[in-house]
Amino acid sequence: MKKRKFKISDIIFAxxxxxxxxxxxxxxxxxxxxxxxVAVWSPSVEDEEDQNEVxxxxxxxxxxxxxxxxxxxxxxxxxxISYWATWCPPCIAELPGIQDLYKDYGGKVxxxxxxxxxxxxxxxxxxxxxxxxxxxxxxxxxxxxxxxxSIPTNYVIDATGKIIIKETGAADWNSKKVRELxxxxxxxx
Numbered sequence: 566m567k568k569r570k571f572k573i574s575d576i577i578f579a580x581x582x583x584x585x586x587x588x589x590x591x592x593x594x595x596x597x598x599x600x601x602x603v604a605v606w607s608p609s610v611e612d613e614e615d616q617n618e619v620x621x622x623x624x625x626x627x628x629x630x631x632x633x634x635x636x637x638x639x640x641x642x643x644x645x646i647s648y649w650a651t652w653c654p655p656c657i658a659e660l661p662g663i664q665d666l667y668k669d670y671g672g673k674v675x676x677x678x679x680x681x682x683x684x685x686x687x688x689x690x691x692x693x694x695x696x697x698x699x700x701x702x703x704x705x706x707x708x709x710x711x712x713x714x715s716i717p718t719n720y721v722i723d724a725t726g727k728i729i730i731k732e733t734g735a736a737d738w739n740s741k742k743v744r745e746l747x748x749x750x751x752x753x754x
Contacts, residue, residue: 608719608732608743619710619726624677626701629688633704636677639726643750644675646720648713650682651690655735656717662739663719664696669744671699673751679703721746724754 611617621639624646628634638644647663649656667676676699680687687700706712711720713733721730721743729746737743 608721608730608736608738608740610730610746611728617710617728619708619722619728621726622708624701624707625704626677626679627704628702629684629691629700631684636675636701638675638677639722639724641724641754642675643673643724643747643754644677644720644722645670646711646722647676647678647717648680648719649678649717650680651687652682653716659717659719659735659738660694660696660698662737664698665739666743666747667698670747670751674747677701721750723750 619639621637623635623640624638625633625635636644638646645663645666649660651657663676663678670676678698678700680700680702684702691698691700710728715733717735718731718733719736719738720728720732723729729750730743
């Protein structure tokens with residue numbers, strides 16, 4: 566009987582599968598895989614003929630401190646909307662890029678990061694990661710055009726309500742392409 570030799574790739578594959586089976590290691594591995602995607606995947610601008618428009622509205626939200634507020638969408642300011650969750654590996658993978666973008670554009674663009682989770686859990690997550698992001702909990706049903714069943718789903722909406730980017734799944738929001746788009750949208754506002 567011929568003895569089988571194991572290649573290093575066989576061992577790595579077996580360890581990878583084993584780590585995916587163990588619940589405590591599953592999320593970190595999924596985040597790492599999504600970070601690889603984020604490193605190469607920049608969001609795509611919708612073709613002009615495919616760009617939908619949201620009727621300008623006030624997004625009723627509550628912030629992490631429990632304060633209610635209304636944030637204008639499509640009413641004179643560019644808006645970045647993100648639907649996300651702390652348990653979502655693609656969301657976790659793209660948040661560092663969103664944080665970097667917010668740091669530079671937070672005063673010029675409405676950032677609305679929305680989650681349905683418990684505020685305490687979200688606050689612990691944000692503190693642990695060191696993020697300073699505008700996290701909100703929706704207090705209303707989003708307009709139908711902004712409803713999506715998967716997370717993360719992110720939108721860049723111009724000052725008039727035109728949806729310039731709709732991206733589902735992890736992406737590099739801190740890319741040169743996104744920054745140039747935001748600069749252009751802000752300048753032409």
